[in-house]
Every structure is written in structure tokens, then in C-alpha cells.
Amino acid sequence: DIQMTQSPSSLSASVGDRVTITCRASQGISNYLAWYQQKPGKIPKLLIYAASTLQSGVPSRFSGSGSGTDFTLTISSLQPEDVATYYCQKSNSAPLTFGQGTRLEIK
């Protein structure tokens, strides 16, 4: 199975900072990568699919890039409401493996 590895596992940044989270697939998955945001006590919310396509309603400060095995999620200017755990997920064929998550906090 293809494994998905995120880094870092947690990070702390200041409001207004540019934040980058990376996700690496153990084998190439083209651009079949989705990013989710999960706030405490809430269900996961799809942010980005096809590596770089923003889901409707998601603020434009979120962006995704990458192809093959290496992907990034970027928040251009961190806002207090972005405190959450972020997950990548391979989105081509089952099994639809998730990364282990990145917990984002405000410094």
C-alpha cells in the first residue's frame, strides 16, 4: 500500500505568518491528493483536491501544490480560525490512506 507521511507533526506560528505543511507519498500518485482541515470536535472539511484545486467556499489564503510524491499545503497569512489539524489523503484508488496529521497552533 502507498503510505502518506506528513511533516511536521505539529507547528506553532504567529498570526499573519506564511505556513507550509508537506505530505510525501511512498509511491507516485500523480496529482491525486486531497487536504482536509479538522477543528477540535468537528468533522473533517475538504480544503483542496487534485493537489491544487480549492474546494468551493475555502478562503483563498489556502493553496496546494505538488505532483508525484511531494505535496504542500500553504496558508499565505495565518488567521486565528485556522487552528486545526490538517490531513493529506491519497485520492486516486482505494485504500484512501490519510497522512498522520499536522497540528497547527497559534504562537
Added chain:
Amino acid sequence: QVTLRESGPALVKPGQTLTLTCTFSGFSLSTDKVCVSWIRQPPGKALEWLARIDWDGDKHYSTSLKTRLTISTDTSKNQAVLTVTNMDPMDTATYYCARVYSTECHGNYWGQGTLVTVSS
């Protein structure tokens, strides 16, 4: 309006079999490119995809758990059912049913999840 709702026991004993039901509305599992997945999340830990049943009857399982999982559907009742055998305290988690986005299946809808605790 698409909705999914999980139901099942809140507490199971070690060694027992867990049966969870996902009752959905607003779509049919007989429709092309419609699939229902089960995902779980232990308290404070990461999401783990478990299984999926597709519109054409195909079933897919997590490799690490496939010997313990069975997914099925009752299209007349608009339900998808997951059974997990030989439950262990490590299986304590919130279990979600969802139409998870993928290239093979359309949609992005999640149920609210149901917490299952494994304890004697």
C-alpha cells in the same frame, strides 16, 4: 440534501464483534460513481480509512484490517453496514461514514460520527 448518520453500540467488550450502520438520504448507492466509506479516529489521534463499498458492488478494505472488516449494503433501506470482528481496546474510536472525495467516486459528505469504546 445529502445526509449520513452512523448508529451502533457505544460500548463493546473485548473480543466481541462490532456492527455499525450508516443510514443515508439524498442519494442512492445504486447510482453511478456513488460510494460509501468508513473512517475511524481514536481519541486525539489521526484519521484512518477502513473500507468502502461502491455503486457497482465492489468492496475495498484497509490492508492492515481487512481480515477483521466486512462492509455491506442494504440498498432498499439506504444503509451501509460495517462489521469489525475481535474488537480490542485499541479499536476505541469515533467511527465515521462518509462519501469521501476520490477520483473513483463523486461527492464529499460526512456523518457526525459515533464513538465506540472497547472495554470490559
